[in-house]
Structure formats: structure tokens, C-alpha cells
Amino acid sequence: MRIFIAGIDGYLGWALAQHLAARGHTLAGLDAMLRRDWVAEMGSESAIPIALLPDRAAAFQARFGASLTLYRGNLLDYDFIRLALAEFKPDAIVHLAEMPSAPYSMIDAAHAAFTQHNNVGGSLNLLWAMKEAAPSAHLVKLGTMGEYGTPNLDIPEGFFEVEYRGRRDILPFPRQPNSLYHLTKVHDSHNTTFACRVWGLRATDVMQGVVFGTRTDTLAADDPCSATRLDFDQCFGTAINRFCCQAVIGHPLTVYGSGGMTRGFLPLRDSVQCLALACENPPAPGEYRVFNQFEQTYNIKQLAEMVKAAGEALGLAVEVQHIENPRAEVGEHYYNPDRQKLLDLGYVPTIDLTGEVRQMLADLLPHADRIRAHRASLIPDIRWDGSKRPSQPLGGGA
Amino acid sequence: MRIFIAGIDGYLGWALAQHLAARGHTLAGLDAMLRRDWVAEMGSESAIPIALLPDRAAAFQARFGASLTLYRGNLLDYDFIRLALAEFKPDAIVHLAEMPSAPYSMIDAAHAAFTQHNNVGGSLNLLWAMKEAAPSAHLVKLGTMGEYGTPNLDIPEGFFEVEYRGRRDILPFPRQPNSLYHLTKVHDSHNTTFACRVWGLRATDVMQGVVFGTRTDTLAADDPCSATRLDFDQCFGTAINRFCCQAVIGHPLTVYGSGGMTRGFLPLRDSVQCLALACENPPAPGEYRVFNQFEQTYNIKQLAEMVKAAGEALGLAVEVQHIENPRAEVGEHYYNPDRQKLLDLGYVPTIDLTGEVRQMLADLLPHADRIRAHRASLIPDIRWDGSKRPSQPLGGGA
Numbered sequence: 001m002r003i004f005i006a007g008i009d010g011y012l013g014w015a016l017a018q019h020l021a022a023r024g025h026t027l028a029g030l031d032a033m034l035r036r037d038w039v040a041e042m043g044s045e046s047a048i049p050i051a052l053l054p055d056r057a058a059a060f061q062a063r064f065g066a067s068l069t070l071y072r073g074n075l076l077d078y079d080f081i082r083l084a085l086a087e088f089k090p091d092a093i094v095h096l097a098e099m100p101s102a103p104y105s106m107i108d109a110a111h112a113a114f115t116q117h118n119n120v121g122g123s124l125n126l127l128w129a130m131k132e133a134a135p136s137a138h139l140v141k142l143g144t145m146g147e148y149g150t151p152n153l154d155i156p157e158g159f160f161e162v163e164y165r166g167r168r169d170i171l172p173f174p175r176q177p178n179s180l181y182h183l184t185k186v187h188d189s190h191n192t193t194f195a196c197r198v199w200g201l202r203a204t205d206v207m208q209g210v211v212f213g214t215r216t217d218t219l220a221a222d223d224p225c226s227a228t229r230l231d232f233d234q235c236f237g238t239a240i241n242r243f244c245c246q247a248v249i250g251h252p253l254t255v256y257g258s259g260g261m262t263r264g265f266l267p268l269r270d271s272v273q274c275l276a277l278a279c280e281n282p283p284a285p286g287e288y289r290v291f292n293q294f295e296q297t298y299n300i301k302q303l304a305e306m307v308k309a310a311g312e313a314l315g316l317a318v319e320v321q322h323i324e325n326p327r328a329e330v331g332e333h334y335y336n337p338d339r340q341k342l343l344d345l346g347y348v349p350t351i352d353l354t355g356e357v358r359q360m361l362a363d364l365l366p367h368a369d370r371i372r373a374h375r376a377s378l379i380p381d382i383r384w385d386g387s388k389r390p391s392q393p394l395g396g397g398a
Numbered sequence: 399m400r401i402f403i404a405g406i407d408g409y410l411g412w413a414l415a416q417h418l419a420a421r422g423h424t425l426a427g428l429d430a431m432l433r434r435d436w437v438a439e440m441g442s443e444s445a446i447p448i449a450l451l452p453d454r455a456a457a458f459q460a461r462f463g464a465s466l467t468l469y470r471g472n473l474l475d476y477d478f479i480r481l482a483l484a485e486f487k488p489d490a491i492v493h494l495a496e497m498p499s500a501p502y503s504m505i506d507a508a509h510a511a512f513t514q515h516n517n518v519g520g521s522l523n524l525l526w527a528m529k530e531a532a533p534s535a536h537l538v539k540l541g542t543m544g545e546y547g548t549p550n551l552d553i554p555e556g557f558f559e560v561e562y563r564g565r566r567d568i569l570p571f572p573r574q575p576n577s578l579y580h581l582t583k584v585h586d587s588h589n590t591t592f593a594c595r596v597w598g599l600r601a602t603d604v605m606q607g608v609v610f611g612t613r614t615d616t617l618a619a620d621d622p623c624s625a626t627r628l629d630f631d632q633c634f635g636t637a638i639n640r641f642c643c644q645a646v647i648g649h650p651l652t653v654y655g656s657g658g659m660t661r662g663f664l665p666l667r668d669s670v671q672c673l674a675l676a677c678e679n680p681p682a683p684g685e686y687r688v689f690n691q692f693e694q695t696y697n698i699k700q701l702a703e704m705v706k707a708a709g710e711a712l713g714l715a716v717e718v719q720h721i722e723n724p725r726a727e728v729g730e731h732y733y734n735p736d737r738q739k740l741l742d743l744g745y746v747p748t749i750d751l752t753g754e755v756r757q758m759l760a761d762l763l764p765h766a767d768r769i770r771a772h773r774a775s776l777i778p779d780i781r782w783d784g785s786k787r788p789s790q791p792l793g794g795g796a
Contacts, residue, residue: 078507109476109526116522117515120585124514124578128507131784152567153560162551162560167732169550171572175588180522183592187518187585190573194581198726198782328596334565384596386529 004088006030007096009053014228018218019272021064028069028088044233044377047245047367051224059225075122082129092138092279101235102179103382112180119184127195138282139203143185145264149176150330155337158290178329196288204278209264209294212240213356214363216269221363233377240303244360247311247318249372257325259301262335264294267356277345292339295349310357324391328384402486404428405494407451412626416616417670419462426467426486442631442775445643445765449622457623473520480527490677492538499633500577501780510578517582525593536680537601541583543662547574548728553735556688576727594686602676607662607692610638611754612761614667619761631775641702642758643769645709645716655723657699660733662692665754675743690737693747708755722789726782
């Protein structure tokens with residue numbers, strides 16, 4: 001297949017490109033190169049050294065013996081994306097080109113406005129460009145499990161059948177997200193649903209859990225042209241990745257609040273496996289389908305304890321520290337989301353979470369000095385009320 | 399109360415300002431003066447002559463003996479709106495400052511992008527500015543009944559209790575809107591819900607039906623400083639208003655498709671009554687409440703027949719013509735939305751729809767030449783697939 005990856009220079013994008021190339025697909029990639037700037041703005045950088053995109057692309061072409069067409073530009077530039085699609089003629093478009101951080105969206109009014117405009121406006125341009133230049137292509141759009149929030153109900157995959165006052169209908173499952181970033185994914189889901197219904201586009205909206213890890217079967221974490229980035233700062237470092245970076249420099253693993261929040265997680269190797277399955281099994285024209293994509297649900301405190309145990313097995317001294325939660329979210333809650341559709345397509349979950357974490361720690365240990373140099377970025381000071389104040393340790397229960 | 403109207407130069411804004419002033423409130427108004435440009439872009443103008451805003455404001459101050467503070471600028475300018483709120487210190491903010499046309503949002507990629515950025519970005523700035531500069535003010539935000547679409551269920555006011563797989567929760571009612579404009583209102587509703595929950599703001603989100611009419615008790619349609627605009631072009635002219643303008647120039651009343659679409663409608667005098675009730679009865683801090691705001695549901699064909707009868711009673715020759723529906727929408731459907739909350743606050747519906755239409759026709763007859771001069775703008779050519787082609791008459795069933 002001809003697959004176009006928007007956001008190819010990112011954490012998922014570069015891992016996915018190699019996975020898809022190894023499966024024989026022909027690739028193009030688009031990137032505006034913003035992620036590296038955002039992480040620098042946070043006073044940090046990728047823990048794993050990564051090459052610049054042109055060098056990555058050259059190594060990719062040498063390794064896979066296949067061209068990698070690169071489009072450097074921004075989805076907010078409508079003519080750019082329309083012309084890129086018209087030229088490459090993709091069968092599938094994987095859209096990973098959004099600003100992916102909840103705290104970044106909550107910094108101040110300007111960052112909030114940027115986040116919503118960048119994500120929602122870029123995706124809307126992409127939908128319109130598909131209608132004009134690639135109407136039969138399949139959009140695989142990255143959403144987030146965070147769209148759903150934490151309702152007191154099971155969470156289906158996108159839609160549910162409701163009985164209300166004696167009548168029945170199948171409706172979109174209501175979205176109750178917890179940040180202005182997560183709201184952009186909700187807005188995208190609504191816009192994409194409309195584009196499929198009215199313009200006959202086809203889309204898979206991936207409600208993805210939190211991704212962690214440094215490896216896939218086609219990715220060498222010790223080769224800067226093959227490795228994908230691994231962030232640990234308060235904005236772009238997600239829970240397990242940040243815990244592992246803390247463990248390798250002897251920094252306490254910082255659990256927000258009680259750590260009772262439960263979320264879906266999946267290793268990077270599962271994410272690329274699932275996204276490939278989505279691409280290779282497109283929906284019918286006009287269909288908007290939703291996949292919940294995660295390996296299993298875990299609560300944050302359990303994950304910290306698991307990273308601590310894996311670190312201690314490697315001889316590291318690791319402690320867990322509970323700090324004030326800078327976010328507005330419920331600490332203890334019901335959480336039972338479905339994730340059947342990808343299993344039906346053949347998704348084989350990794351299961352061995354501890355093995356994955358051990359591999360991450362081994363990949364990160366050679367780069368402990370890079371992490372240590374940016375250790376200030378590990379502690380959150382962006383609060384959901386728009387103020388800035390570093391989270392303090394909580395007494396007791398750690 | 400001190401009430402800040404964003405979008406004071408618009409159809410609802412100028413009518414509401416006079417209604418609130420007559421009730422003794424102290425007013426400020428913000429406008430970027432875009433509506434007049436958008437209608438000109440459609441090759442049209444208001445059927446009812448209206449004065450420029452500074453002249454309106456001068457007449458307002460003379461009539462009510464009260465100042466009217468004007469802020470000329472755009473909600474996309476965050477510092478402008480924050481400083482305006484900090485200066486005026488409103489108790490309530492009525493937000494009418496969005497681009498309100500579904501067809502305008504569907505013209506092309508650029509108009510779609512403008513609509514979503516203008517509406518969602520402006521509202522997000524307003525929420526952030528309230529948090530910073532007016533956190534106890536009450537936001538009365540104009541949404542639309544079109545957010546809900548046409549589900550096969552009764553439509554509650556914003557939220558419903560759901561039982562699913564043996565568990566219960568109260569959830570936002572799912573939104574299934576029918577244009578990129580209506581989607582902006584859905585996005586605003588999600589952003590506003592979040593701002594109330596996380597920042598403790600208070601808001602009333604008004605799911606308003608289609609407004610029609612030239613009059614309120616405090617508005618003289620024959621005085622350009624008191625009159626409010628009345629549009630009839632394909633983008634900014636809503637169904638009854640457009641039918642009345644067609645009737646006074648002997649143009650067939652153009653019903654889209656079968657005309658079986660059912661929607662909530664309300665006269666302008668009811669809209670200002672309801673918005674005043676919302677302002678004067680604020681919710682608690684942190685509360686996000688939703689009002690469905692319409693007088694009654696009607697189908698479009700019935701409304702055309704009613705305008706025809708009212709026109710004929712005035713001696714006009716009126717015919718009804720069915721034309722191709724340029725929109726993607728369901729022609730015949732179940733529709734039973736609630737509208738109890740405003741009745742509970744004292745809303746007295748006008749009921750006399752025919753009387754309201756007769757008054758409109760009388761107000762419009764002196765301006766038939768203005769309508770005739772822009773009659774080309776009456777026929778829709780903006781299609782939901784992004785193409786441009788004038789709708790043709792349908793054979794038979796008219």
C-alpha cells in the first residue's frame with residue numbers, strides 16, 4: 001500500500017515508518033518539525049539521541065532499498081497538504097501530526113489557543129484536502145482514550161446503543177476529556193465523523209492509550225537514525241517513560257496525587273502493530289469507525305511500583321514519591337473500556353510489561369547524563385488553573 | 399446588572415441590547431464588525447436599513463439615558479478581550495459573536511478553516527479571559543439546537559441519564575451536527591463544559607432554535623437606529639426570514655427538498671426574552687447548564703404554507719417552490735426536543751406565529767426594492783460536497 005504518515009518525525013511516526021516499510025509498504029512522510037522545538041521550550045530534549053530527519057531518511061532508504069518521500073510543512077497550510085496528497089496518491093493516511101501534550105495546552109491562553117488551532121485546524125485541512133485530492137484514501141487518525149474521560153459506565157468503542165424514554169438509537173459515546181489538548185481530539189472526532197457522513201470519506205479514529213517504550217521489532221534504539229525520540233519532561237514525557245528516565249538517574253518516581261488514576265497503556269511495539277492493522281484493513285467508503293487501542297489498563301501507582309521493581313533488579317536504587325497532582329482529575333474511579341475490534345483484526349498484545357520496562361531501562365542507562373542535564377524539566381509546574389507552581393511532595397502515604 | 403454583549407451589532411445583539419436596557423441593566427458591547435462584510439461577500443445586505451454602530455449607540459444613549467460602552471475588536475485578540483472584561487467588570491457576558499451560517503462554513507476549505515478558528519478560538523479566548531479577569535461573571539453562550547442533529551430519541555436539555563450494561567450515569571447528550579458551522583458550536587459546548595468544571599466558571603449554553611422576525615417590544619423596525627438587521631441571502635437568511643423577503647418581491651418561497659425537516663423556531667421577541675431570563679437567573683459558580691430555546695417545532699413546508707397564507711391575506715401573490723436541497727440532511731425524521739427549563743424560569747412563548755409573520759411582511763414591504771436588488775442571493779449554490787451549483791426546481795410535489 002501507499003501510506004502517508006503526517007508527523008513522521010515524532011515518537012510514533014518514526015517507529016511506524018520503519019514497521020510499515022518492513023511490511024513492504026511504500027511511504028511518504030510529512031512533518032513541520034515542531035516537536036523538537038516544543039521539547040526545547042520545556043528545557044529538555046529526547047533522552048535517546050536521534051538524528052535529524054534528512055539523515056534518518058537517507059539511512060531508511062539505504063536500509064529498506066525504497067524511497068521515502070518527505071514533505072516538510074504544516075497542515076495549517078491547506079494548499080501544501082492538498083498538493084502533497086495529489087502528488088503521492090496515498091491509499092492510507094496516518095495522522096500523527098498534532099501537538100500531543102495536555103500540560104502544554106494548559107500553560108496559558110496563548111498555548112491553549114495554539115493547541116486548539118494547530119490540532120483542529122490542521123485536521124480539518126487534512127479532511128478537506130482528502131475530499132479534494134484523495135477521496136478514496138483511508139484516514140487513520142490518532143485520537144486518545146482521554147476523549148472519554150472517566151464515566152461511571154463501561155466505555156464502548158466509539159458508539160453505543162441507548163434506550164431513552166422508550167425509544168432506541170445508536171449514538172456516539174459522550175466525550176468528557178480532561179484538558180484543552182484532549183478536547184482537540186474530541187473536536188477532531190466530531191469533524192471526522194461529519195466528513196465521513198457527508199463527503200463519503202473513510203476513517204479509523206484510534207482512541208489510543210498511553211504509549212511507552214523504546215523498541216519495536218524494526219527499531220534499533222542505539223542507532224540514532226533508527227531510534228525514535230523518548231521524552232521525559234513534564235509536558236511530553238508520559239508516565240512510564242518518565243518513570244524509567246527518573247529511575248536511571250536516581251530521581252524519585254513522581255506519582256501525581258494518590259496515583260489511583262487508571263488508564264489504558266500499550267508498548268510502542270503494540271502501537272505500531274495496531275496502526276499497521278488499521279491501515280491494512282480499511283473500512284468501507286463513508287464509514288467512520290473507532291478503535292480503542294491499548295494493551296491493558298493499569299493504575300499509575302502500580303506502574304511506578306513495577307518500574308521500581310524492574311530498576312532494583314538492575315541494581316538501581318529507586319523510590320516512589322507522591323507529589324501534588326497539577327491536573328484536575330478524579331483520583332479513584334470506575335474504568336472499564338472495551339478493546340475488542342483490534343483483537344478481532346489479529347492484534348496480539350505484548351503482555352510482558354516488565355520485560356518491556358527492563359529493555360527501556362537498559363536503553364536509557366547509557367544516556368543518563370542527557371536526562372540528568374535536563375532533570376528540572378521532570379517536575380511539573382503547569383497547573384490546570386493556569387498558574388505556575390512546582391508540585392510539592394505529599395506527606396504520608398508514599 | 400452589568401451585562402457585556404459580544405456581537406452587539408448583529409441580528410440578536412442589537413435587539414437584545416435595547417431589551418436589556420429597557421429592563422434597567424447597564425450595558426457594554428463588543429463587535430468586530432464582520433457580519434456586514436460577510437453579507438456583502440454574499441452579494442447582499444440587510445433588508446431592513448440599519449444605521450452604523452456609532453450612530454446606533456448615540457441614539458441608544460439618548461433614548462435610555464444610559465451609557466453604552468463599545469469595544470471594537472475581535473475575540474481572537476486575547477489581550478483585547480481580557481482588558482475589556484477587566485475594565486467593564488460584567489456580571490453577565492452574552493456571547494453572540496460568532497459566524498452564524500452553515501452554508502458559509504461549507505463554501506470551501508478557506509471558509510471552513512475561518513469558521514472553525516473564528517468561532518472556537520474566539521470562544522476559548524473569552525473563557526480564558528473570564529478566568530483571568532471576570533471569574534464570577536455568568537457566560538450566556540449562544541449554541542444551537544442544530545448541535546443535536548436529528549437522533550431517533552427525545553432530545554433532553556444537554557444531559558441525560560443513561561443505563562448501559564447495568565450501570566448508570568448522567569452524561570452529556572451526544573451531538574451529531576450537520577455542518578462545519580454547527581460543529582463549532584459543539585466544540586464550544588465541550589470547551590465551555592471543561593472551563594466550568596476545571597476553572598469554576600458558570601455558564602448557560604443556549605441551544606437556540608431558528609430565530610425569525612423584525613420586532614421586539616423595544617425595537618422600532620422603521621427607525622434605522624433601533625431596527626436590527628434582517629438578512630435573506632443563502633448564507634445569513636434563515637428560513638422564515640427568507641420566505642418573508644421572497645413573498646414581498648413576488649419570488650417563489652424556495653423550500654429545500656421535501657421540506658419535511660422539522661426544527662425548533664422562535665420569534666426574535668422570544669429570543670431576547672429568554673436571553674434576559676438566562677442573564678437574570680444565573681447558575682451557581684462552576685455550573686454548566688444547557689437550555690433548549692425555541693417556541694415550538696415546525697416543519698419547513700408548513701412554515702412556507704403559513705407565510706404564503708399571511709402574504710395572500712395582505713394581497714400578495716405567493717407561490718411555494720421546492721428546489722434541490724444543497725445540504726446533506728435527513729428529509730423526514732423523528733424530532734421531539736425538551737424545552738422546559740426556560741418555561742420554569744417564566745418564559746411566556748409568543749404562540750401567535752401568524753401575527754408575527756404579518757408584522758414582518760408589513761415591515762419588509764417598504765424595502766422590497768432593497769431585496770429585489772439582491773435577489774440573486776436568495777438562491778442557494780453552496781453545496782455540502784464543496785461544489786458550487788445553483789439548486790434547481792424539483793418536479794412534481796410542490
